[in-house]
Amino acid sequence: MPGSGYTYVCEFDALKEGAPQRFEVEGLPVCLVLTGQRVFAIHDVCSHSAVSLSEGEVDGLTVECWLHGSRFDLRTGQPLDRPATRPVPVYPVEVEDGGVYAHVVPRTGQ
Template sequence: MTGQRVCALTDLKEDAALATEIEGTPVCVVRVGERVFAVRDECSHADVMLSQGEVEGGRIECWLHGSQFDLATGAALTLPAIDPVPTYAVTIEGDDVLVDVAQPNRERG
């Protein structure tokens, strides 16, 4: 995997989202326990940053309409969103969090 460093692992607070941009792609990075996830920082229902929403139980909620997305798969879990958001590969090297946006794990429908 070729990833770009987005932050230090110690910079990620539990169940809080971090907004960043990689190669022009808006990315939301979230730490849940020992796992770190990266999804496109844009709700598939509306042009809204997911990183401004709530994180709980491996889900992120869009603050505007309440759509929830699974951080591991990008799947839309609640309406009004029906399309998934792309997820990106995350690698931890020491204290560095690397995200690869070159090949999203899942494309929006």
């Protein structure tokens, strides 16, 4: 079991490469993304238009908001394109015994 503060989110096998998925973790909307066999967790609300990032497209280590096209770095939450100018929170993730766990205390960078 991961360290203190981590919450079980889903089984690793439930994630599909490059397909963002929305989950509620400790009452927060979280978008999980499996890309390059790594799992990332990012707040599932675009900082520009308050729409779900899990409905967007994944390209490498970025997720693109479907509404206005802002891209966010999955590692840091930093916006890479306008119109978004504010980052979104990202959360630490651990995969253990086939389960995916997230710690919903925001962090920046890796």
